[in-house]
Amino acid sequence: MTQEFRLKDEGLIDRSKKISFKFNGKKYFGYEGDTLASALIANGVHLVGRSFKYHRPRGFYGAGVDDPYALVQLIRNNETIPNIKATEQELFEGLEAKSVNCWPNVNFDIGGINNFLRIFLPAGFYYKTFMWPKSFWYRIYEPFIRKAAGFGVVTHEHDKERYEHKYEYCDLLVTGSGPSGLASAYSAAKNGAKVILAEDKPRFGGSLLTSEVTIGNQTGKEWADKIVTELKEMPNVVVKNRAQVFGYYDHNMLVMSERISEHMPKTEKFMPKQKLWYIRAKEVVISSGSIERPIVFGNNDTPGILLSSAAKEYMKVYGVLVGKKPLIFTNNDSAYETAIEFKKNGINPIVLDSRKELNSDLITEAKNLGIDIKFEHVVVNANGYRKVKSADIAKISEDKTNLGKIENIACDCICVSGFWTPTIHLASQSGGKTKFNKDIDAFIPSQSKQNETTVGSANGIFNLNDTLKNSFEAGYELSKKITSKENKLSVPAVVEKKNSKHDKFWCVPLPKGKKYKRFLDFQNDVAVSDIELALREGYRSIEHVKRYTTLGMATDQGKTSNLNGLQLVSNIENKVVPEVGHTTFRPPYTPVSIGAIVGREVGKHSKPTRKSPMHSWHEKNNAVFVDAGLWLRPRYYKKGNETLFDASKREAENVRKNVGVCDVTTLGKIDVKGPDAAEFLNRVYTNAWLKLPVGKARYGVMLREDGIVMDDGTTTRVSENHYHMTTTTAQAANVLSHLEYYLQIVWPELNVNVVSTTEQWAGAAIAGPKSRDLLQKLFPETDCSNEGLPFMGFIETKLFGVYARIFRISFSGELAYEVNVESDNGNFMWEKIIELGEEFKIQPYGTEALSTLRIEMGHVAGSELDGRTTPFDNSLEGLLSKKKDFIGKRSLQKEAFISPDREKIVGVVPLDKKTSIPEGSYIVRDANAKLPNPKLGHVSASCWSVEYNNPFSLAIIKDGKNMIGQKLFALSPLKNKSIPVEIVSSHYVDPKGERVRS
Amino acid sequence: MLFIKCPYCGIRSQNEFAYGGDATVKRPELNKEISDKEWDDFVYNRKSPRGKHLEFWHHISGCRQWFKVHRDTATHEIFKTLKPHEEL
Numbered sequence A: 001m002t003q004e005f006r007l008k009d010e011g012l013i014d015r016s017k018k019i020s021f022k023f024n025g026k027k028y029f030g031y032e033g034d035t036l037a038s039a040l041i042a043n044g045v046h047l048v049g050r051s052f053k054y055h056r057p058r059g060f061y062g063a064g065v066d067d068p069y070a071l072v073q074l075i076r077n078n079e080t081i082p083n084i085k086a087t088e089q090e091l092f093e094g095l096e097a098k099s100v101n102c103w104p105n106v107n108f109d110i111g112g113i114n115n116f117l118r119i120f121l122p123a124g125f126y127y128k129t130f131m132w133p134k135s136f137w138y139r140i141y142e143p144f145i146r147k148a149a150g151f152g153v154v155t156h157e158h159d160k161e162r163y164e165h166k167y168e169y170c171d172l173l174v175t176g177s178g179p180s181g182l183a184s185a186y187s188a189a190k191n192g193a194k195v196i197l198a199e200d201k202p203r204f205g206g207s208l209l210t211s212e213v214t215i216g217n218q219t220g221k222e223w224a225d226k227i228v229t230e231l232k233e234m235p236n237v238v239v240k241n242r243a244q245v246f247g248y249y250d251h252n253m254l255v256m257s258e259r260i261s262e263h264m265p266k267t268e269k270f271m272p273k274q275k276l277w278y279i280r281a282k283e284v285v286i287s288s289g290s291i292e293r294p295i296v297f298g299n300n301d302t303p304g305i306l307l308s309s310a311a312k313e314y315m316k317v318y319g320v321l322v323g324k325k326p327l328i329f330t331n332n333d334s335a336y337e338t339a340i341e342f343k344k345n346g347i348n349p350i351v352l353d354s355r356k357e358l359n360s361d362l363i364t365e366a367k368n369l370g371i372d373i374k375f376e377h378v379v380v381n382a383n384g385y386r387k388v389k390s391a392d393i394a395k396i397s398e399d400k401t402n403l404g405k406i407e408n409i410a411c412d413c414i415c416v417s418g419f420w421t422p423t424i425h426l427a428s429q430s431g432g433k434t435k436f437n438k439d440i441d442a443f444i445p446s447q448s449k450q451n452e453t454t455v456g457s458a459n460g461i462f463n464l465n466d467t468l469k470n471s472f473e474a475g476y477e478l479s480k481k482i483t484s485k486e487n488k489l490s491v492p493a494v495v496e497k498k499n500s501k502h503d504k505f506w507c508v509p510l511p512k513g514k515k516y517k518r519f520l521d522f523q524n525d526v527a528v529s530d531i532e533l534a535l536r537e538g539y540r541s542i543e544h545v546k547r548y549t550t551l552g553m554a555t556d557q558g559k560t561s562n563l564n565g566l567q568l569v570s571n572i573e574n575k576v577v578p579e580v581g582h583t584t585f586r587p588p589y590t591p592v593s594i595g596a597i598v599g600r601e602v603g604k605h606s607k608p609t610r611k612s613p614m615h616s617w618h619e620k621n622n623a624v625f626v627d628a629g630l631w632l633r634p635r636y637y638k639k640g641n642e643t644l645f646d647a648s649k650r651e652a653e654n655v656r657k658n659v660g661v662c663d664v665t666t667l668g669k670i671d672v673k674g675p676d677a678a679e680f681l682n683r684v685y686t687n688a689w690l691k692l693p694v695g696k697a698r699y700g701v702m703l704r705e706d707g708i709v710m711d712d713g714t715t716t717r718v719s720e721n722h723y724h725m726t727t728t729t730a731q732a733a734n735v736l737s738h739l740e741y742y743l744q745i746v747w748p749e750l751n752v753n754v755v756s757t758t759e760q761w762a763g764a765a766i767a768g769p770k771s772r773d774l775l776q777k778l779f780p781e782t783d784c785s786n787e788g789l790p791f792m793g794f795i796e797t798k799l800f801g802v803y804a805r806i807f808r809i810s811f812s813g814e815l816a817y818e819v820n821v822e823s824d825n826g827n828f829m830w831e832k833i834i835e836l837g838e839e840f841k842i843q844p845y846g847t848e849a850l851s852t853l854r855i856e857m858g859h860v861a862g863s864e865l866d867g868r869t870t871p872f873d874n875s876l877e878g879l880l881s882k883k884k885d886f887i888g889k890r891s892l893q894k895e896a897f898i899s900p901d902r903e904k905i906v907g908v909v910p911l912d913k914k915t916s917i918p919e920g921s922y923i924v925r926d927a928n929a930k931l932p933n934p935k936l937g938h939v940s941a942s943c944w945s946v947e948y949n950n951p952f953s954l955a956i957i958k959d960g961k962n963m964i965g966q967k968l969f970a971l972s973p974l975k976n977k978s979i980p981v982e983i984v985s986s987h988y989v990d991p992k993g994e995r996v997r998s
Numbered sequence B: 001m002l003f004i005k006c007p008y009c010g011i012r013s014q015n016e017f018a019y020g021g022d023a024t025v026k027r028p029e030l031n032k033e034i035s036d037k038e039w040d041d042f043v044y045n046r047k048s049p050r051g052k053h054l055e056f057w058h059h060i061s062g063c064r065q066w067f068k069v070h071r072d073t074a075t076h077e078i079f080k081t082l083k084p085h086e087e088l
């Protein structure tokens, strides 16, 4: 199949490499080096999608990142990807793409009816219409809007691609490889600076690829190629194409997304699809160039109407004609380059110039080539629905308000140039100020906040000579600050054509009696009339106008629409543009894949997994694991077809009857050392610590300064100035920070050091009536009797030659011990316990059985110490020292904390002794009371009591202690349950605590 | 992401640090009788200024030292970092 609009040999594509691709199911051919857009245009395809609101046909408006139209759904390597810009997507063999925002297809789209109903869809339509009645929102409006909206569909599959993050530091980051970027990067690199040069497009050179200039004795492109080649060879320079610096953050941190493999049919193994670079740059040169502005006229969104610079790029880079009967509509000289390029390729363009006849290098050249130029002429309206067919043109008066006689001329494309808008997004994101430059009718960066310098056309400099001079200078000066070197290069001589002044004209008036839609924002379908309406309705601030009309809010972030929108608001308001101001530029400059932001931190890799030294034993013994913070802990050990309930009940019963062993390695452990350690603990914990003898453990509770319980655990005096503190698994990190805060900031006079030893020790809790017998077997030479090792006792000893610590502490409420050995010996310890425990019918138990045991004992844990409860609420008042001060003590005097109305911990048993109470249930007096039913409290933890063989829960309820004996209800609206219950003591089993001391 | 100079380790990225609150607040001495207001001012009441703010940061994934940062809360400019007992 021939590519009807492909030029013979113009362009930078590789004609020896033919590539086949599919668009909307139809097969086409292009060449290597094409974008999807250029290849489609080469095949005469201009209709690529439908607009957002009115579903009007959409073509191509730009040739790169500035294009607001050509979003497609891409199918690559069996994955479907929405929101891909056809003007940026490079062609690869087998590429498949589809139009979006149209149904059933792009040629006949049901939503196109919105176009004919558009009188009903003015600015703020959604706000006004879909507000009422309220009940319609979820059922009717939202689904409708969702179906009609959006540019493509996301897949429900996992993204199989790999994305990577990279952190990089450099002296100078240069964002864009046009003439200004190349010159500053080159000059800085030659002066010894470490430089990163980032170019969004596949090809380096920016405007040098399409402009007719000479630098030194080379063409612009040759010069660019030479500089890039040289930069790539320098060890102090990183040169990246397909890399968009999209965000400028605090302290000169910039983020760049590099497209590594999207231009290939699929990603090679071990290669990422994209790489996100976090770059901390000492200095930044913003050389992001400028984007051509549209001129606004009737139906200016018809496919076939595009920026004149894009038409030129399609010819010069891709060897593609956007049309064979071009109309060029301009208010400045640069469009003449496009006209001349057409002419050189044998096409006769007609130029409409809004200015009075004038001369310049370019205009003279065009005249000499015999190009038809109509000065003081404008395009009033474009005709054609799916593609432009003709244009209504007219002469315009000098004050640009009156149109002459309208004339219709045939054309198949209209190339528009309304002068240039510097791309100041990054400069503005950096926090720098901007100012309005009247000479170019656009904003340019002014005062910097961070270390950035904007050069070239991004700074409003549109001639090459000044651009190179300034950029060489900037690169030198910035690098000199860092490297202190003074290797200054001379600026090459430039030959370029001089431009005449542009015309401050941007919007063609409507002819009498015509109501043509004149679009400002092509992606969001915002027309001149929408802005006018918003202002009539009283919107004044540009930020409000933007949100009300959605001007500039689409995925293209108003790259082509912002300034014309501002012009319009200032015209209507009789203000000048700088008074209206521009809306805030926020990152990202271009859309970024969520995958790139997430990087490798996906699924299991999103956080580290911590495993105890005994993990593989648990795995081998059918442990079912549960996440406990970062840790994986055995929840239960499954035997046969057991359920969680069966297994945990079996394990807990065995602890109460025989002996069980639980991996408690995950408990936080902190070494507290120093001559003032006792005094420090005395301040940190609510109870007294000064008299704890060596070889003894003590249970302690610590508060936050606001009186809320922070954590609990036992701490053991290992030697005179050495304590071993344990924390809950969840709070370990917070407690360490807390201790460090007090030692470093509040009481630096205390001579104490703290360090986490959690990972240094493997821990096993041995619990149950037979635990002492087992312990004696494990430590035959140690006196494990009640006298030798009493409750809360501690000894250091050897476990078959391995250093071990035994703590006689209990969380299960049974006679119990915790044995710690160095982590490397954890498995040895565990296997010994299992081996020698066999005769006592030992079974390992998981966190579920552990919970059961502690709940029926009324021991509080994370579900009670939930960051909202005081020591009183948890019946821990016995641990509050009256004699000494401690962290948070003063808060306990607060009225609210001592009010009798406060919720307090109790036990809850269902009256039928059968129905389990869901955790989180409300406790209420009357199950059938009118809503909202006054809540007395909530159920914090539930278990199946193995001691009594019925369900038991802990709850925190108002005036808890006086409620004991009352019959209330537990309500779970989530599980639709209402359970009659009796309130009992929270100490359901062994309330006197005799077992632990036995 | 901020670039913070730990007085012990040098300049590191923000993701190594944890924010630690207003550094001008001083904990009342232990065992001292104080009014509810004084205590509330210590526990709860913060100025939360827009502009210069002296605050604590904790080099949590580094040397684990607490230190002071003098920062502009609006612009994120960091003027100075200090050890806990150094004054501005």
Ligand SMILES: [Zn+2]
Pocket (backbone or CB within 6 Å): B006, B007, B008, B009, B010, B059, B062, B063, B064, B065
């Ligand atoms: Zn540090």
